[in-house]
Each structure stands twice: as C-alpha cells, then as structure tokens.
Amino acid sequence: MKKYCYPIFFLAISFTLFYCKTNKKTVTGQTTAEAIQKQEAPVSKPGLSPFIAPENTIAKMQVEDGFEVKLVASEPLVSSPVAMLFDDKARMWVVEMTGYMPDTIGTGEDIPNGNIVILDDKNHDGVYDDRKVIIDSLVLPRAICLIENGILVAEPTNLWFYEIKNDQAGKRVLVDDKYTEGGNVEHQPNGLLRAMDNWIYNAKSDKRYRKTGNKWEIEHTHFRGQWGICQDNYGRLYYNNNSQNLLGDYFPAGLGASNKNQRGVAGYNEKSVTDNKVFPLHPTPGVNRGYMKDVLDDSLRLNTFTAAAGPVVYRGDLFGKSFDFNAFVPEPSANLIKRNVLDPKGYVVKGKQAYKGKEFLASTDERFRPVSLYNAPDGAMYILDMYRGIIQHKTYLTPYLKDQIGKRNLTQPLSAGRIYKVVPKNTKAKQVTIPEGAGDLVKLLGHANGWVRDRAQQKLIDGKYNQTVPALREAIKQTENPLLAIHALWTLEGLHSLKTEEVLGWLRQPDWTYRMQGLAISPSILTPGSYQQIASAFDGMVNDNDTLAAPYIAFLCKSIEKFDFNVSQNLLTKLITKYPDNRYVADAVISNLQDREEVFQGEITASLNNAEVIFNKQLTRVITAVKSAQNNRDPAMLKKQFPKGELLFTSICQTCHGPDGSGVKSLAPPLNQSEWVTGNKDKLISIVLFGLTGPVKVAGHIYQTPEVSGDMPGIGYDKDMPSEDIAQLLSFIRKSWRNNADVITTDEVTKVRARLTGREKAFTEAELNGI
Known part of the structure; x- marks a missing residue:
C-alpha cells in the first residue's frame, strides 16, 4: 500500500560509449511572473515534446536574474x-542507473548494466571531456561515498566497499547485505552523505555507517526522507x-533514535518549509494523476510537489550573502x-519559498529531469539531469500516464543524461583542488566554500594526519572564523584526539553557535573517567536556565546512562520538571525511556501530576502504543502463512504505512485497526487495485495533506501482478x-x-462508501 510517487531514478538503457567534448552553452534569466506566463504551447499535443540536443536544452530554461x-x-x-561526488582533483564520480525501467513494463530491470564513472576536465576549460569507467555491471546502483582508500557503492540489496588504486577498483568488501532491505526500486535507501559528525547517513533509511580501522560500524538512527540528503554549515541534515x-x-543527527517504542521525535523529520506549491513554466499533463482534481491547475500546470528529489543547502562562495542558508529542491x-530561504531561531529552523509565482530555475523542456543537486569545488551549484520522458515506475504507472507517454513518444531515446552548473553571470568559477600538505589542509577547514571545508576535514581524517593535532587545537580556540573552529573540532573527533577539557570549554561559550557543537560532540569524549565532568556541566546549564541546551542535554542523557544510570535519571527528572510543556524536551526525555516509560511516569507523578502538560500527554501516548503492540500477532507465523503477501508488504507498503502498520508521518495513515483494512473486503480490494484519494477517515481521525500524502496509488495497473499475490x-x-479479519481469496x-x-x-472515500 504505497503512496503515489515519481521515482527519482529514471529510465535509460545501455549504450555505445564514445568520449566526446560537450558543447558549451549558457542561459540567462528572466524573472517576472509575466514572463513565466508567456511560454510555449501546451506539450500535451503529439509531437510537442521532442528530444533536444544537449547544446540546445538550456535555451529552454529560465533562471533567476543575475545567474546563468x-x-x-x-x-x-x-x-x-x-x-555524484567530486574528488580532490575536482573530477566527478557519477552513478549511472542505466537499467531502470527499459520500457513501460520494466523489461530487463535486473540486467547488470549500471556504472560508476569518473568524468574529468582535462584541459581545465570548465567542460568535462574525459570518461573512465571504474566499476561496471551493476544492477540499479544508487549512491556512492568516497572514503579512505576506496568507495562505498549502494547496489540493492547490498552496500559494498571497493578499494581503489590508480583509478582501478580492487578488493570488494560487503559492508551491509541488507542496505536496501524492504522497499521497491522507488523506495530504497540512498544518499550516503558523509556528514560533519564523521558518520555516513542515508535517505529512506534508519541506518548510519562509520569506518573505524578495518571495521564498519552500523548504528540505528532516525528514518529520514526518500531521495537525497544534505547538510548545512552546522551539521544539521535536510531531506x-x-x-x-x-x-x-x-538537532544532531546521531541523537534521539534510541527508543523503539517512540513514534516520531520532535525536532526530527520536521517540515523545514511547509509550502509545497510549484510554478512550472509550461503545462505538465504528463503526471501520473493528472486527471485528478487539483493535481493540475486550469492551465494544466502541476500545483504542488509530486516528485521532490535530492535537495542541497547551498554552501558555496559564489552566490552572495542573500543565498547563505538557502535550500534548493529539484x-x-x-x-x-x-x-x-531558511531562517534559524535558536534550535528551530524554518523557511519559506524565495519567490511567489516563479522558480529559481525552470524549463519548458518536458525531458529536463533534475534529480539531484550538489555543492562543488568551484562554489557553483551542480544539477544532475537524467534527461528522459518516462519517470514513473511500472508498479504505479496509470493508464492515463501511459497514454500521455504514447501521445508524445516519450519512451525513446533512453541513453541521455546532462550535468549543468549554475553560476552568477560575469564570474569565473574556479575549481579548488585539495592538496596533500597537512598545514594547507588545516587552513582549508576555514574556507568560504562548504564543500572545500568538508573535503579537507575528510582528507585529514582519512589520511590520519595526526601531526596536525596541535594546529587543530589552536584552530578551535580562535573565534574570528567560527566555521574553521567547528570543522577543526570535528576533525579532532575523527582523529580520536579530542580532549574533555576542550569540549567543556565549548559548553561554557556564551555564543550558542559554539555551545551547540560542544553539546553535539559530547558523546565522543564520554568515558568512565570523564562522564561526571560532562554531567556536571550539563547540570550547571540546566540550573542557569539554558533553554536552548535543554533538549540537547535530555538527548545526551542516553550517553551518560551507560556510565551512571542515577546521574542520567536525575538530569531527566530535573529537565522535565523544569520544561514540562516544551515538546522538544519532552520527546528528548522519552527517547531515553525505552521499556521504562510506565516506571518513569510513576516516579515523576509526585512532581508532575498535571495530565494536561505536554510531557504527560506524549508519555501516555507512547505507553498506550506499547500496550497495544503487546497484543500484536506473531509476524514470523504470518510470514510463513502468507509468504507472497509478506514480501509484497515489505517491498511496496511498509515504507509508507510503517513495519508496525501504524502509519508514517507525512506519508500514510495506519493499517493497524483500520476499518478500511478489517471491514468490507470489496472496498479494500478496490483501494489496493486502484488507489485512494484523500481525505480519508481512519479510526475517527480524518487524514489529509500535509499530515499524509493526498493520494495512495493502486497496484492494479500492473496487469502482471497475480490476483493470488494481491489476495495474500x-x-x-x-x-x-x-487486526483479525477473514482472509481474502484469489477468487474474490x-x-x-x-x-x-x-x-x-x-x-474517493465517498465512492467506496457506496460499494
């Protein structure tokens, strides 16, 4: 039972490789709403969505005034x-998913024809002119990460580490054989973002990874996003x-995911920007539910996001101050x-769209498919464009969209792909290459370009540049360049050289920028000999009414607990007594209480006996969910009884409805104890075959956007899906x-x-109620 979506990995088939020089072309922007309305004729008519040569595609674009x-x-x-990723030489390592959906029925998706390639600009003119295949014969590869002497490659269902020497792939090590366990091709983990905290995070996943010596650590974290993941200058994640x-x-990426009984933690998976309106340049009828009310406006343009893809928080040094802390979404x-435009207030980050009635960049070319955005060594913003017509997987491909594809011959060709960069006009973006020298690398930790800072940090850690520790210690003391200090701090953490007194110094800083990082990095230096000093500092911050630090300290009590349960418990009690109506503190405290929720509730009652405060409401909700789950049926037995049904649920349904059937925030309502699931069989069969458009009432609550997706797709459009499998x-x-309803038979x-x-x-719900 999956919400309808557009995959962010699109179709292409393998092709004959030629090395060629890309033609240069630029386009400058028009900015007025009037200009946006004066666009090409609707592309819904046959023949009006032609394949356009690379040198001509950007003539179809409009970009913000002052950019090209x-x-x-x-x-x-x-x-x-x-x-893709850039390496130290500013070469692009690109993932080519050449096997996705070779036609509208997905013939040959399992053919190993995906590649990891290096693109190089040999003559340094800004246009890449050389191609080298590093790894080939991959099945639907989806993400990479450069680390130490090799590269992580996500190839479902596995995560591999390849050693790389002289641009040659060598020994391959299996890091995780369940990297993409669950989910179909549209809904599988991706990203492999090497974040500021030296862990590697993913979208559509609740795992994070870190390489320590020859060992790969895998830890549980928050489930995040769908396609693409990025960070800001302070290590906060976006998706x-x-x-x-x-x-x-x-809050820091590694905190707050420790209570499996807790459904959602305040401060994570927050709507950074709530406005989902989009402003296409031209009619866009070729969307999967284009026939439905409000999907398209009166001019046949898409109304709101339906395929939001790999975002980026711009951290370059070319765009100017007004673009600091801006997030771009394809x-x-x-x-x-x-x-x-994002705006941090304390620990809360909220934003708004930069414009009304127009976009930063838009094209009238229907085949322009921007799927991922990147910061880069030259300070520009790079765009990956799969350049294709078909962008919907067969599982959810409606007859309406098949008709749209056929009318405009959108299936072919299948071998295209473009990479663009956006720069201010009249500027010459210059690639920064990463040096080998230890001193130079430390200096680059304070560079104005965030990509450069990240890569310098990673290189110092990967190369075990321990000789830089004295310089790093000096860097964290200076205050002229806070970003230099922050990256130096996390580099010390990555080199396992951070000292307790250094973190304590940051916790005492009056500037929240520093205290925030000191709190985030605290778990790294907690030992049996240091935890008391850190806990004492936390206690002092609570006494001093450091409201900003309060949720951080609550999350960090979990790290203290392993050394001293009583110290951790006392801090939690003090925090929730002081901030009972702060939802961030409440959820942070609850994140410490797995399987102890009722005990803690009893202990806190004497000092917090008002059932209406946020903490008591949140804690009671978790306790109720735990008791409900205790009556759940044995999943192993059900898997044995309905093997095909369990497989379909895992691959199609659970990423939106949750493995426990309780629904997922922003995606889908619960299946557990839903009258739509346990009630009339024909209604349920109809929903699964052809989908359901919200709003919909489940267990007395009306679910509608933005609480959940407005539309759940059916799987009946896939004529090859056996009725027996659907029945299971x-x-x-x-x-x-x-749930304990009767089974559904194949005949039904x-x-x-x-x-x-x-x-x-x-x-719709009204239609179903008539069945």
Whole structure:
C-alpha cells in the first residue's frame, strides 16, 4: 500500500560509449511572473515534446536574474546520472542507473548494466571531456561515498566497499547485505552523505555507517526522507519525500533514535518549509494523476510537489550573502528547481519559498529531469539531469500516464543524461583542488566554500594526519572564523584526539553557535573517567536556565546512562520538571525511556501530576502504543502463512504505512485497526487495485495533506501482478498486528478486478462508501 510517487531514478538503457567534448552553452534569466506566463504551447499535443540536443536544452530554461546555466557534461560522456561526488582533483564520480525501467513494463530491470564513472576536465576549460569507467555491471546502483582508500557503492540489496588504486577498483568488501532491505526500486535507501559528525547517513533509511580501522560500524538512527540528503554549515541534515518541499532535523543527527517504542521525535523529520506549491513554466499533463482534481491547475500546470528529489543547502562562495542558508529542491515532474530561504531561531529552523509565482530555475523542456543537486569545488551549484520522458515506475504507472507517454513518444531515446552548473553571470568559477600538505589542509577547514571545508576535514581524517593535532587545537580556540573552529573540532573527533577539557570549554561559550557543537560532540569524549565532568556541566546549564541546551542535554542523557544510570535519571527528572510543556524536551526525555516509560511516569507523578502538560500527554501516548503492540500477532507465523503477501508488504507498503502498520508521518495513515483494512473486503480490494484519494477517515481521525500524502496509488495497473499475490497481501495485513479479519481469496480479488476493468481513477472515500 504505497503512496503515489515519481521515482527519482529514471529510465535509460545501455549504450555505445564514445568520449566526446560537450558543447558549451549558457542561459540567462528572466524573472517576472509575466514572463513565466508567456511560454510555449501546451506539450500535451503529439509531437510537442521532442528530444533536444544537449547544446540546445538550456535555451529552454529560465533562471533567476543575475545567474546563468552552463552545460558541463552530456551524453555520450554520461548517461542516466542519479548521484555524484567530486574528488580532490575536482573530477566527478557519477552513478549511472542505466537499467531502470527499459520500457513501460520494466523489461530487463535486473540486467547488470549500471556504472560508476569518473568524468574529468582535462584541459581545465570548465567542460568535462574525459570518461573512465571504474566499476561496471551493476544492477540499479544508487549512491556512492568516497572514503579512505576506496568507495562505498549502494547496489540493492547490498552496500559494498571497493578499494581503489590508480583509478582501478580492487578488493570488494560487503559492508551491509541488507542496505536496501524492504522497499521497491522507488523506495530504497540512498544518499550516503558523509556528514560533519564523521558518520555516513542515508535517505529512506534508519541506518548510519562509520569506518573505524578495518571495521564498519552500523548504528540505528532516525528514518529520514526518500531521495537525497544534505547538510548545512552546522551539521544539521535536510531531506524530503516526493510531496514535501523540504524536511529537516533541528538537532544532531546521531541523537534521539534510541527508543523503539517512540513514534516520531520532535525536532526530527520536521517540515523545514511547509509550502509545497510549484510554478512550472509550461503545462505538465504528463503526471501520473493528472486527471485528478487539483493535481493540475486550469492551465494544466502541476500545483504542488509530486516528485521532490535530492535537495542541497547551498554552501558555496559564489552566490552572495542573500543565498547563505538557502535550500534548493529539484522537481523533475515539473522540470524546475525550487529555492527556499531558511531562517534559524535558536534550535528551530524554518523557511519559506524565495519567490511567489516563479522558480529559481525552470524549463519548458518536458525531458529536463533534475534529480539531484550538489555543492562543488568551484562554489557553483551542480544539477544532475537524467534527461528522459518516462519517470514513473511500472508498479504505479496509470493508464492515463501511459497514454500521455504514447501521445508524445516519450519512451525513446533512453541513453541521455546532462550535468549543468549554475553560476552568477560575469564570474569565473574556479575549481579548488585539495592538496596533500597537512598545514594547507588545516587552513582549508576555514574556507568560504562548504564543500572545500568538508573535503579537507575528510582528507585529514582519512589520511590520519595526526601531526596536525596541535594546529587543530589552536584552530578551535580562535573565534574570528567560527566555521574553521567547528570543522577543526570535528576533525579532532575523527582523529580520536579530542580532549574533555576542550569540549567543556565549548559548553561554557556564551555564543550558542559554539555551545551547540560542544553539546553535539559530547558523546565522543564520554568515558568512565570523564562522564561526571560532562554531567556536571550539563547540570550547571540546566540550573542557569539554558533553554536552548535543554533538549540537547535530555538527548545526551542516553550517553551518560551507560556510565551512571542515577546521574542520567536525575538530569531527566530535573529537565522535565523544569520544561514540562516544551515538546522538544519532552520527546528528548522519552527517547531515553525505552521499556521504562510506565516506571518513569510513576516516579515523576509526585512532581508532575498535571495530565494536561505536554510531557504527560506524549508519555501516555507512547505507553498506550506499547500496550497495544503487546497484543500484536506473531509476524514470523504470518510470514510463513502468507509468504507472497509478506514480501509484497515489505517491498511496496511498509515504507509508507510503517513495519508496525501504524502509519508514517507525512506519508500514510495506519493499517493497524483500520476499518478500511478489517471491514468490507470489496472496498479494500478496490483501494489496493486502484488507489485512494484523500481525505480519508481512519479510526475517527480524518487524514489529509500535509499530515499524509493526498493520494495512495493502486497496484492494479500492473496487469502482471497475480490476483493470488494481491489476495495474500490483503490477507497478511488483515491478520497482522491487532487486526483479525477473514482472509481474502484469489477468487474474490479476481471478481473485483473483472468488475473494475477499464477503471483508471483512484477511489474517493465517498465512492467506496457506496460499494
């Protein structure tokens, strides 16, 4: 039971590789709303969505006034790009997903034809002209991460580490054989962001990774996003799902995910920008539910995000002050890139769209499919464009969209791909290469370009530059350049050279910028000999009414608990007594209480006996959920009874409805104890076959956007999906958790399918109530 979405990895097939020089081309921007309205004729008519040569595509774009777009690579140099990284020489390592959906029925998706390639600008003119295949024969690769002497490669279901020497792939080590466990091709982990805290994070995942010596550590973290993940200058993570502009974390990435009984933690997966409106340059009828009310406006333009893809917080040094702390989000189904302006207030980060009625960059070319955005060594913003017509996976491809694809011949060609960069006009972006010298690397930790700072930190850690520790200690003392100090601090952490007194010094800083990082890095230096000093500092901050630090300290009590349970417990009690109506403190405290929720509730009652305070409400909600889950049915037994149903649930349903059937924030309502699941069989079969458009009432609560996605797709459009498998899926969810409804037979599914032959639209609640 999956929400409808556009995949952020699109179609291409393998092609004959030629090395060629990309033609240079630039486009400058028009900015008025009037200009946006004076665009090309609707592309819904046959023949009006042609394949455009790379040197001509950017002529179809409009970009913010004062900026220009430059083409830096295109086919046949690169094909089907979905992710990339720059290395120390400013070369691009690109992931080519050349096997995704070779046609509208997905024939041959399992063919190993994906690549990891290096693109190089040999003559340093700003256009990439050389291609080198590093790893080939991959099945739908989706993410990479350069680290130490090699590269992480995500190839479902595995995460591999390849040693790289002289641009040659050597020994391969399996890091995680369940990297993409669960989810279909549209809903599997990706990202592999090497964050400021020296851990590697993912979108559509609740795992993080770190290499320590020859060992790979894998830890549980918050489940985040769908396609793409990035960070700001202070290490906070940002991501989205296909219908949400931008989501993010207010607090450090590694905290607050320790209570499996807690559904959602305040300050994580927050709506950084709540406005999801988009402004395409041209009619965009080729979206999967384009026939539905409000999906398109009166001019056939998409109304809101339906395929939000890999975002980036711009951290370069070219765009100017007004672009500091701006987040850009691509929308491939509407051929545009959104600009958002973020505004931090304390630990809360909220933002708004930069414009009304227009976008930072948009194109009238329907095949322009921006899927991921990147900061870069030259300070520009880079765009990966898969350049294709089809962007919907077969599982959710409606007859309406198939018709749109056919009318405009959008299937072919399948071998394209473009990479652009956006720069201010009349500037010459100069690539920064990362040196080998230890002193030079330390200096680069304070560079104005965030990409350069990140890469210098990573190189110092990867190369074990322990000789730089004295210089790093000096860097964290200076206050002229806070970003230099912050990166130096985390570099010391990565070199395992950070001292307790250094962290204590940061905790005493009057400037929140420093205290925030001191709190975030505290778990790294906690030992049996140091925890008392840190706990004492935390206690002093609470006594001094450091409201900003309060939720951080509550999260960090989990790290103290392993050394002294009583000290941790006393801090939690003091915090929640002082801040009972602060939802961030409340959830941070609860994150410490796995399987001790009721005990803590009893202990705190004497000093906090008002049932209406936020903490008591939140804690009671968790306790109720725990008791409910205790009555859940045995999942192992159900898997044995309905093997095909369990497999379908895992691959199609659980990423939106949750493995426990309780629903997922911003995605989908609960299946557990839902009357739609346990009630009328024909209604449930109809929903799964053709989808459901909200709002919908479940257990007395009305679910609608933005609380959940406005539309759940059906799987009946896939004619190859056996009725037996659908019957098993529905029987599985009707028997799972606390549900105990009758099974659904293959004949019952077959009869409903026959009755609904020819249907294209998703159901509404009103329609279903008439069944």
